[in-house]
Amino acid sequence: MDPSGVFPTSYRSDRRIVRTRWQALALVLFMGLLLAAPYLVSGRIIAILNMMMISAVIAVGLQICTGYAGQINLGQAAFMGVGAYTASILASKTGLTFLLTIPLAGLSAALFGFLFGLTAARIKGFYLALTTIAAQFLFHFAVLNLPSTWLGGSNGITVPPAELFGLRFVSESSQFYLNFAVTTIMVAGAFGIVRSRFGRAFVAVRDDDVAAGIMGINVAATKANAFLIGAFYAGVGGALWAYLIRFVGVDQFTLFHSIFFVAMIIVGGMGSIVGALIGVFIIRIIQEIIATVGPNIADSVSFLGGDIVFAGMNVVLGGVIALFMILEPKGLMHRWNILKSSYRIWPFPH
Amino acid sequence: MVYFINDIITGALIGLLYSLVAMGFVVIYRASKVFNFAQGELVIIGGFIVWFTTMQAGLSLWLSIPLSLVLAGLVGYAIERIFLTKLIGESVFSMVMVTVGLLILLRGLVLLVFGPAVRPFPIIFPLKPLFLGDMLIPMNLLIGGIITIVAAVGLSWFFNRTRSGLRMTAVAEDHVVASSMGISVKGSIAVAWVLGAILSTIGAMIFLSGKSLTFLASDIGFAALPVALFAGLESIGGLILAGVIIGIVQSLTTNYLDPLIGGSLGSVVPYIIMLAILLIRPTGLFGWRTIERV
Numbered sequence: 001m002d003p004s005g006v007f008p009t010s011y012r013s014d015r016r017i018v019r020t021r022w023q024a025l026a027l028v029l030f031m032g033l034l035l036a037a038p039y040l041v042s043g044r045i046i047a048i049l050n051m052m053m054i055s056a057v058i059a060v061g062l063q064i065c066t067g068y069a070g071q072i073n074l075g076q077a078a079f080m081g082v083g084a085y086t087a088s089i090l091a092s093k094t095g096l097t098f099l100l101t102i103p104l105a106g107l108s109a110a111l112f113g114f115l116f117g118l119t120a121a122r123i124k125g126f127y128l129a130l131t132t133i134a135a136q137f138l139f140h141f142a143v144l145n146l147p148s149t150w151l152g153g154s155n156g157i158t159v160p161p162a163e164l165f166g167l168r169f170v171s172e173s174s175q176f177y178l179n180f181a182v183t184t185i186m187v188a189g190a191f192g193i194v195r196s197r198f199g200r201a202f203v204a205v206r207d208d209d210v211a212a213g214i215m216g217i218n219v220a221a222t223k224a225n226a227f228l229i230g231a232f233y234a235g236v237g238g239a240l241w242a243y244l245i246r247f248v249g250v251d252q253f254t255l256f257h258s259i260f261f262v263a264m265i266i267v268g269g270m271g272s273i274v275g276a277l278i279g280v281f282i283i284r285i286i287q288e289i290i291a292t293v294g295p296n297i298a299d300s301v302s303f304l305g306g307d308i309v310f311a312g313m314n315v316v317l318g319g320v321i322a323l324f325m326i327l328e329p330k331g332l333m334h335r336w337n338i339l340k341s342s343y344r345i346w347p348f349p350h
Numbered sequence: 351m352v353y354f355i356n357d358i359i360t361g362a363l364i365g366l367l368y369s370l371v372a373m374g375f376v377v378i379y380r381a382s383k384v385f386n387f388a389q390g391e392l393v394i395i396g397g398f399i400v401w402f403t404t405m406q407a408g409l410s411l412w413l414s415i416p417l418s419l420v421l422a423g424l425v426g427y428a429i430e431r432i433f434l435t436k437l438i439g440e441s442v443f444s445m446v447m448v449t450v451g452l453l454i455l456l457r458g459l460v461l462l463v464f465g466p467a468v469r470p471f472p473i474i475f476p477l478k479p480l481f482l483g484d485m486l487i488p489m490n491l492l493i494g495g496i497i498t499i500v501a502a503v504g505l506s507w508f509f510n511r512t513r514s515g516l517r518m519t520a521v522a523e524d525h526v527v528a529s530s531m532g533i534s535v536k537g538s539i540a541v542a543w544v545l546g547a548i549l550s551t552i553g554a555m556i557f558l559s560g561k562s563l564t565f566l567a568s569d570i571g572f573a574a575l576p577v578a579l580f581a582g583l584e585s586i587g588g589l590i591l592a593g594v595i596i597g598i599v600q601s602l603t604t605n606y607l608d609p610l611i612g613g614s615l616g617s618v619v620p621y622i623i624m625l626a627i628l629l630i631r632p633t634g635l636f637g638w639r640t641i642e643r644v
Contacts, residue, residue, distance in 0.1 A: 126385045126442060127628060129450075311462045317454055322452065
């Protein structure tokens with residue numbers, strides 16, 4: 001919120017994403033630091049950054065679907081899986097370049113998401129969450145039961161590395177630049193979507209779909225669009241994932257992974273793209289800590305074995321979701337916005 | 351032909367087991383307007399409580415079963431007190447998300463406390479199946495089916511005929527309106543979760559009797575989900591019909607269609623039915639139709 005007396009005088013300035021010079025500077029510095037990261041930090045951190053950027057693409061998609069359009073989606077990992085499988089099959093069987101497979105992966109996931117979004121025309125609330133859970137189960141069923149020459153069955157698929165003009169994206173840092181480029185495009189696109197006509201329709205439908213319908217918004221189409229866009233992001237993220245891990249298997253895309261993505265947007269803050277990025281950052285850090293500390297604890301408490309990381313992750317994230325819903329349902333971004341507006345208008349209360 | 355009838359009967363009995371677990375969903379929804387995604391986790395916690403009181407503490411079944419039910423009720427009450435009382439009047443989204451959080455929180459806790467080991471579950475119902483001519487009917491499912499029907503009749507009488515049941519129904523309608531009518535929303539939700547946890551524990555006893563117990567058994571929660579939706583989330587009596595239909599369809603698919611196509615279509619058939627139901631009749635067979643006003 002700006003202090004009173006400061007207001008945009010044209011639509012152009014009202015729509016602006018970067019509003020002040022300091023914001024522009026901060027953005028340039030942030031992007032510059034990220035670009036230079038492979039030269040500044042060690043391989044382990046680059047690997048974590050790679051994971052974060054891929055999660056960011058998927059979480060931003062979920063943010064548009066759930067945070068902006070209010071459509072509960074517990075199938076984001078299945079949508080991601082559709083993208084990952086599409087990319088890996090196209091890459092391994094037809095040898096298409098990643099410049100084509102990544103968008104195609106997004107499109108196929110979008111189609112899959114759209115099918116489930118269509119049910120949103122008739123149902124809402126947690127009923128919708130149930131259809132997305134069904135998406136999750138159907139995805140698993142399809143992968144495991146279709147002939148294994150199609151989708152690899154339970155063996156998974158090995159993915160050839162991304163390649164462009166003879167340059168192979170094999171090392172962590174070269175993959176970092178691939179992920180960086182795609183993530184930047186996708187996140188910039190998300191900022192564009194949410195301030196466009198579609199984004200405003202999403203918010204209207206989220207706040208009250210009956211009222212939105214009365215105002216002339218096609219509610220069913222808007223909900224289906226939200227799923228389409230969210231799933232497109234998940235598909236692109238899935239394709240990046242396939243190129244990063246170079247192997248896809250059905251175990252990488254379970255209901256639990258979907259819930260992890262939901263945890264990211266809840267922690268960051270619903271209805272904010274930056275919030276999704278913050279959520280990704282925090283949850284991935286927590287995940288790293290558990291993955292590093294877990295095995296040490298597992299050594300002393302031997303009966304748990306390798307499951308301690310998974311179990312610890314579930315306990316922490318489940319607790320985090322519940323805590324945030326009870327204490328701060330609007331997420332960290334809301335807190336930050338309160339802080340920001342209070343220093344902007346200081347020393348006045350309004 | 352005998353095998354065909356046998357498959358139908360077994361399927362119907364498995365369907366009744368699903369109905370019992372689904373009853374946990376419905377009771378919690380019917381008294382608190384919270385859809386509990388963590389139902390399967392309640393089943394598994396109930397299972398571990400029963401395992402602990404019989405196998406670990408060595409109590410006899412007559413003592414351990416009532417004790418387990420009481421303990422399960424306490425767990426349900428604790429979950430409600432810690433997580434759900436604070437959300438009264440909040441949006442459906444918050445409620446759903448808290449139970450989704452509970453789903454992974456409880457699963458993680460069960461794994462941390464009990465570990466991934468496979469444990470023997472006590473034999474609560476006789477293992478020997480019932481022979482009817484050439485047909486063979488599992489005893490645990492038969493007794494379980496009877497328990498399910500008794501519970502369904504009892505609970506639907508409670509919710510539709512008694513004063514306190516109708517109060518809880520009002521809470522499911524709208525938290526704010528109910529509390530302004532002088533109904534204790536907190537109390538209603540607490541009763542709902544206690545009942546839900548107890549039903550889940552009974553479900554665990556029938557489901558696991560004489561089998562082995564791991565944290566993976568909680569998948570029955572998701573298997574029961576289509577039954578709850580097919581019946582409609584507000585109808586307890588309807589669960590019986592829905593459970594029987596889904597159980598029979600699943601059993602026939604597993605026994606007759608799966609060998610033909612060589613896949614496990616039987617495990618997803620309930621979800622396909624669920625999707626169809628959600629598209630054709632979102633309120634299920636006997637659910638309430640609500641009119642929305644702005």
